[in-house]
Amino acid sequence: LVVLRDVRKVYRMGDVEVQALHVRELTIRRGEFVAVLGPSGSGKTTLLNLVGGIDAPTSGQILFDGEDISGFSDRQLTLFRRENVGFVFQFFNLIPTLTAEENVRFAVDLASRDGVPPDRDPKALLAKVGLADRVSHFPKQLSGGEQQRVAVARALAKNPKLILGDEPTGNLDFRTGKLVLSALRDVNRDEGAAVVLVTHNMPLAAIADRVLHIRDGEIASVEINERP
């Protein structure tokens, strides 16, 4: 589904260069569940942003469904993402003037010209992550972990080919985190969505097909999980 070839992301600050990421070769298969682990500052968000077309690489090639998106303009990237990617951002990016339900519905409407399956009901998605009685709250009336879960529901709402989660359980206790885990696992198994999750949460990494260990902007090792 996604192929990265000799991709680099370099940030320039005056005459200082930060080599945030260098990936020689990475393939994410359709329907695969990948976990990304690594220390703070190692380049995980940078990797996710490139895979999901939030950002463009400094050099190298990124193919999505065979199409090269590494040279896309901002406008092209926006349309590409709207069609194909559900993103749970590290800091959520909810729309403050919309309720939880409206935030999710907004994503459904954007995707719905493809025909929306009935279970993409915003209320049902919010209930799945334990927020049935918070649907009319605005983001500033929600706890940190509740906002995070609205962001998860929104990413799932458009039933995309690829779901990217940047530490989607970072603000959640163990049991609430498991609700999110099952929601992600279901969309992977039932809808065939590829899922790439950055996480510090070991039980989440354990359900992945493959675990990428990132260090200092490079993929240091890859672990394959044997299915029971």
Next chain:
Amino acid sequence: LVVLRDVRKVYRMGDVEVQALHVRELTIRRGEFVAVLGPSGSGKTTLLNLVGGIDAPTSGQILFDGEDISGFSDRQLTLFRRENVGFVFQFFNLIPTLTAEENVRFAVDLASRDGVPPDRDPKALLAKVGLADRVSHFPKQLSGGEQQRVAVARALAKNPKLILGDEPTGNLDFRTGKLVLSALRDVNRDEGAAVVLVTHNMPLAAIADRVLHIRDGEIASVEINERP
């Protein structure tokens, strides 16, 4: 140091009432290290905001060093906090137009009319949380976990009587989280600061003197940790 008596926080949304918190009795002793655990939405941030004077209770009494702060105006609360409380917010609240070092220095300057011990050097504090080579980055040039660590350094910088951390390792891997843990432990042991941490991180809870378990806005149970 801090006493809460029959404190309630109720949010009203139209004709719906959210009973976010009800604490009958809570005392936080000088120099004590307290961990607060509980599910997402259970009232932890609400509790921290009341203890630290970020927010005022709907009813009840809050005493800090014997002084009743529950009736303070916003202005009084701001001055009170500046003097007494170092806060690591769930979403950091860094100043976007200041670098990491300047964000920390800003807090030091606000507190320094009390006389600043030489080790409140912003660079030294940032180095303590592993950010020695990120001191000149602006918040948007930092990873999520790096921003979180700047927020930790800033809270420690003013050497306050009380440090409040709202999931201060939520965006950190295990090893980077341990840097933050030692920094908090040091300020508790060496400077005698009381520390109250909301956390989902069990090793952090293990080093506390006392662990409060919150559920549905109430303190469901209290665990005392025996010192080795």
